[in-house]
Amino acid sequence: MSLASEVPLYPLAPLLFAIAVISFVLQMARHLRVFRAAHPSDVANRAGDRLRSLLVYAIAQVRMFRDRRAGTMHAAIFWGFVLLTVGTANRVTAGLVEAVLAWPLDGWIWRIVVAAGQLLAVAVLVAIVYAAFRRVVTRPARLTLSRDALLVLVLIGGIVATELVAEAFRLARYGDPYEAATLVSWPLGRLVAAPLSPSAQQAIFGVTWWANILLVCAFLVYLPGSKHLHIATAFFNTAFRKLTPRGELPRMDLESESATFGVRTIADLGWKDLLDGFTCTECGRCQSQCPAWATGKPLNPKTFIMGLRQMAVDAEQGVPILPAMPRISGMPRVTWLRPSDAPGRPTADGGSVAVGGSPATSVPSGDGSASAATGTGLVASAVARPIVDTAIPYDAVWDCVTCGACVEACPVTIEHVDKIVGLRRNLVLEESRFPQEATTAFTNMERHGNPWGQPRTARLDWAKGLSFDVPVAADVMARGAEGGADGSSAAGPIDVLYWVGCAAAFDDRNRRVARALVTCLHESGVRFAVLGQEESCSGDPARRMGNEYVYQMLAQANVDTLNRYSPPKIVTACPHCFNTIANEYPQFGGRFEVVHHSAYLAGLVAEGRLRPASAARAEPAGAEARAGVEGGSAGAEGGGPAVAVATHAAGAGDRASGASAAASPRSVTYHDSCYLTRYNGVIEQPRAVLAAVPDLELREMERNGRQSFCCGAGGGRMWMEERRGIRINAERTRQALETGASTVATACPFCLVMMRDGVADAVAAGAAPPQVQTIDIAELLASSLASSRPPAKVGDASPHREAATASPEVSG
Amino acid sequence: MRIVVLLKAVPVVGNEKLVDGWRVDRSAGLEANGNDEYVLEAGLKLIEQHGGELVTLTMCPTPAMEAIRKALAMGAARAVHVQDPALAGSDTLATGLVLSAALRKLEYDLVFAGADTSDGQGGIVGAAVASRLGLPYLSYAARIEPDPGAGTVRVRRISATGYDVIEAPMPAFVAGTQLLGEPRYPSLRGIMQARQKEIASWTLADVGVEPSSVGSAASQTEVDSATPPPPRGGATVVREAPEVAAERIVEFLASRRLV
Numbered sequence A: 001m002s003l004a005s006e007v008p009l010y011p012l013a014p015l016l017f018a019i020a021v022i023s024f025v026l027q028m029a030r031h032l033r034v035f036r037a038a039h040p041s042d043v044a045n046r047a048g049d050r051l052r053s054l055l056v057y058a059i060a061q062v063r064m065f066r067d068r069r070a071g072t073m074h075a076a077i078f079w080g081f082v083l084l085t086v087g088t089a090n091r092v093t094a095g096l097v098e099a100v101l102a103w104p105l106d107g108w109i110w111r112i113v114v115a116a117g118q119l120l121a122v123a124v125l126v127a128i129v130y131a132a133f134r135r136v137v138t139r140p141a142r143l144t145l146s147r148d149a150l151l152v153l154v155l156i157g158g159i160v161a162t163e164l165v166a167e168a169f170r171l172a173r174y175g176d177p178y179e180a181a182t183l184v185s186w187p188l189g190r191l192v193a194a195p196l197s198p199s200a201q202q203a204i205f206g207v208t209w210w211a212n213i214l215l216v217c218a219f220l221v222y223l224p225g226s227k228h229l230h231i232a233t234a235f236f237n238t239a240f241r242k243l244t245p246r247g248e249l250p251r252m253d254l255e256s257e258s259a260t261f262g263v264r265t266i267a268d269l270g271w272k273d274l275l276d277g278f279t280c281t282e283c284g285r286c287q288s289q290c291p292a293w294a295t296g297k298p299l300n301p302k303t304f305i306m307g308l309r310q311m312a313v314d315a316e317q318g319v320p321i322l323p324a325m326p327r328i329s330g331m332p333r334v335t336w337l338r339p340s341d342a343p344g345r346p347t348a349d350g351g352s353v354a355v356g357g358s359p360a361t362s363v364p365s366g367d368g369s370a371s372a373a374t375g376t377g378l379v380a381s382a383v384a385r386p387i388v389d390t391a392i393p394y395d396a397v398w399d400c401v402t403c404g405a406c407v408e409a410c411p412v413t414i415e416h417v418d419k420i421v422g423l424r425r426n427l428v429l430e431e432s433r434f435p436q437e438a439t440t441a442f443t444n445m446e447r448h449g450n451p452w453g454q455p456r457t458a459r460l461d462w463a464k465g466l467s468f469d470v471p472v473a474a475d476v477m478a479r480g481a482e483g484g485a486d487g488s489s490a491a492g493p494i495d496v497l498y499w500v501g502c503a504a505a506f507d508d509r510n511r512r513v514a515r516a517l518v519t520c521l522h523e524s525g526v527r528f529a530v531l532g533q534e535e536s537c538s539g540d541p542a543r544r545m546g547n548e549y550v551y552q553m554l555a556q557a558n559v560d561t562l563n564r565y566s567p568p569k570i571v572t573a574c575p576h577c578f579n580t581i582a583n584e585y586p587q588f589g590g591r592f593e594v595v596h597h598s599a600y601l602a603g604l605v606a607e608g609r610l611r612p613a614s615a616a617r618a619e620p621a622g623a624e625a626r627a628g629v630e631g632g633s634a635g636a637e638g639g640g641p642a643v644a645v646a647t648h649a650a651g652a653g654d655r656a657s658g659a660s661a662a663a664s665p666r667s668v669t670y671h672d673s674c675y676l677t678r679y680n681g682v683i684e685q686p687r688a689v690l691a692a693v694p695d696l697e698l699r700e701m702e703r704n705g706r707q708s709f710c711c712g713a714g715g716g717r718m719w720m721e722e723r724r725g726i727r728i729n730a731e732r733t734r735q736a737l738e739t740g741a742s743t744v745a746t747a748c749p750f751c752l753v754m755m756r757d758g759v760a761d762a763v764a765a766g767a768a769p770p771q772v773q774t775i776d777i778a779e780l781l782a783s784s785l786a787s788s789r790p791p792a793k794v795g796d797a798s799p800h801r802e803a804a805t806a807s808p809e810v811s812g
Numbered sequence B: 001m002r003i004v005v006l007l008k009a010v011p012v013v014g015n016e017k018l019v020d021g022w023r024v025d026r027s028a029g030l031e032a033n034g035n036d037e038y039v040l041e042a043g044l045k046l047i048e049q050h051g052g053e054l055v056t057l058t059m060c061p062t063p064a065m066e067a068i069r070k071a072l073a074m075g076a077a078r079a080v081h082v083q084d085p086a087l088a089g090s091d092t093l094a095t096g097l098v099l100s101a102a103l104r105k106l107e108y109d110l111v112f113a114g115a116d117t118s119d120g121q122g123g124i125v126g127a128a129v130a131s132r133l134g135l136p137y138l139s140y141a142a143r144i145e146p147d148p149g150a151g152t153v154r155v156r157r158i159s160a161t162g163y164d165v166i167e168a169p170m171p172a173f174v175a176g177t178q179l180l181g182e183p184r185y186p187s188l189r190g191i192m193q194a195r196q197k198e199i200a201s202w203t204l205a206d207v208g209v210e211p212s213s214v215g216s217a218a219s220q221t222e223v224d225s226a227t228p229p230p231p232r233g234g235a236t237v238v239r240e241a242p243e244v245a246a247e248r249i250v251e252f253l254a255s256r257r258l259v
Helices: A012-037 A047-059 A062-066 A068-092 A096-101 A104-138 A147-174 A185-193 A198-225 A227-239 A271-279 A285-289 A301-316 A366-371 A394-399 A405-409 A417-429 A436-448 A473-486 A501-506 A508-523 A540-544 A548-565 A575-588 A597-606 A642-662 A674-680 A684-692 A728-738 A749-764 A777-783 B034-050 B065-074 B092-104 B125-133 B188-194 B242-255
Strands: A496-499 A528-530 A570-572 A594-596 A629-631 A666-670 A696-698 A743-746 A773-776 B002-006 B009-011 B030-032 B053-059 B078-082 B110-114 B137-147 B152-159 B162-169 B172-176 B199-202 B236-238
Touching (some): A012 A301, A068 A147, A198 A227, A271 A301, A285 A301, A285 A405, A394 A417, A405 A674, A417 B188, A473 A528, A501 A749, A508 A597, A540 A575, A570 A575, A570 A597, A575 A674, A666 A684, A684 A696, A749 A773, B034 B053, B034 B137, B034 B172, B053 B092, B092 B125, B110 B137, B125 B172, B236 B242
Parallel strands (some): A496 A570, A570 A594, A743 A773, B078 B199, B110 B172
Antiparallel strands (some): A629 B236
């Protein structure tokens, strides 16, 4: 190898490259200076899991392949770039890499590297063309056409193309012992370069070789200020990702008087949160999955993360690029390249909304000089600037349903939701700034222990009129103590504690789910109990709305209560209670085995303790006319002949088709709850319950499982008005109706309410047939049980709203 | 500007219980009276605007810490709590006597109170206090606009036909309504600061009232009997589509000659 002799002015190349590397390092060091102003992030643990995370997300890039074409394109560029780097390293070291790699095995390692590099270089070129085509021509909504993105494509394309051409002319002019491995450049050289004179070959080689090195150096200098920086940061970001349960929000110390409560400025974030910003590649997968964005709200998870990055960059402008060098006034400031605004999305009124969350405005140049005052050298005004209304609009902070679709979608494991809750904490705990309606929910949770504001004494009203007793834990315990004394164990211990949750205790519609669930438990002979008046709101809505104070009050009280009974297992039909008890109560000393009712019921069916019989023995809807003005919801829940009631409920959807419906299976679509699927991986169990019910045909929506689309009630949104854009439940209902299913099944009380309202609206608007019903999986299962005992009246064929429901989301 | 807000601790609405047949159970779960929170909010806004100090005055035979702490967390500077076992069973006149005696020991330009309370619903304690102290009494206020320079206060008073604008020299007594605006939700910062604030506990002796002139024995009113309201039943649930539902509701109201 004699690069030094072949390339004109060769010694300048390593020198130039070294300067570019130093520039890269200095710029990166400056980024890191902002990290020191942030809170520590605890990443020094679970090294094995972190390594696995790096391999899975950064190397194998599993999430990229959910979009198969984009994933393949990206993989081609990634692996091409890796081998390209080997070639570049070889060039700037005067052939050192080749010398080392060619030494063992008669040069075969080097041959393979060269051959693979050549093939991948072509793949990169194809991928670059495809990427540019997407950005410029097909333009998927999630991508923004920015100067940065195009420049990066041009740089990569240029580097690869010049390498292939330079190599072709070098081989033509000088030859190479490994030229046969140069699968592309060698034939190219023979084709194009061979006819030319040696001096022309040499001239073209020199020009293209130098163009390649200059492009590589330009790339290194440009990279730290570009979104493309992810090629360096993604490895760290995936390794340092959140490894605690995704549904576990960090615990706040409410007693520390000096601390800022929640997140106000970038200094209140952890440095890993800032790394998130420097890892964001603006691919927009989060945006495309976000239900708030999809329904025309100002929240955009992508521009939020970009905004944080811009804030970090604004803050570092006061730091000299060379350490301990006085800042030269008037030196141009590095500006993070920003994309043009994403296009607006359709809204309910057919107009379009402006894109919110646009990144920070630039720091006025005057700030730079004032900055020096802070010991860190950071721009003090930029560090102290509130994130809300800089990186994310105030409204958008409250639009988030915390569904975690963005977190699930991000290929480089950026965490959006925890940051948004951090912002809410600051708004609630420090500034008392939140949507007016939230006050009612907060006060109700604080005073009454439930967001509905119903008296505690009404907690067991749902169980009235059942044909069997619903045991209360305190009574079971008292009886158990007596039983132990006289030797009998009539009461005995319980198998499972049923955590009812406020929705099932107080919401009329969900009371029927509670009745269905205990019917299933009773039928299968499970020894269960409920807490009754000792139960309080799990605190999930308070926590996700940022009211950590009320959350901790509720959580601690519940943990104390539960610890008193130490149930062997807890079952609940509420995914929110499920998540917070399972994943967040350990922070308060509560470690319980919690199962969602879908899993528990699926287990009972699998064990043969529950035997569903025919579900679709449709009988004409009988005496229980539910339409019209009827006397009280409680009065209608009287029971009635067992089978008739059950089939009435289950078969109500088939009223139109009458008795003949028995033959054809009922079509059902299942709406996944975010806190089941994405947060806790409960995906198959509810489907197993549906599969156990005879004569049901499951029709999946396009967005199902981990890609489910929120109903709109998460993150405390149940308790806030939805004023911006179209309603999220309307959009999800549209998706559900698209399947043509006559039944929408849910496994979450809030999803049930939201989908019921969505279906009712669709029916009223003529967009859905009136017999479409919304129902919990427990109700479907209970109604299919062949039983001698009268089960609870279950099901709700009426899509109409219940005027008596006190939930605030029910509005005109 | 110095404002004193009369703050009553009442049983949590919906959880009221009677003891001894007729007496309101004040043993647990007391919260600030809703109407008092509206005038408290109005007072806090005036202090923010004009400067000065807002003090709450509570009379309650049992501890009323939750209600008082919340007022302090919302922004009241300090609290006075007249607490004496002899107060149990006091009627509105006795209450007026004690509160006016306590007010004589406080400095103020304005005294605020809610139009009435959610437990007793008498709505006359304010007038009793004002007349005992000889203060102008401005009731049913929907807006309160003091003019410290002129030493006057102007109030928008809700009447059956609209509103009156009435003005009085300060010091004056203002009884306010819900129309003053939603009370703020205390921030955690406010809750923490409230822990450091003074809650003065005064006995009857401190305010110079004879125990014999208060309590159930001294009360001028006598409760013959008290009956809890019958449980709400027969709720009518309309489950129709909106258009039909509207029709049903109108029919229902018409059948009772309500429309």
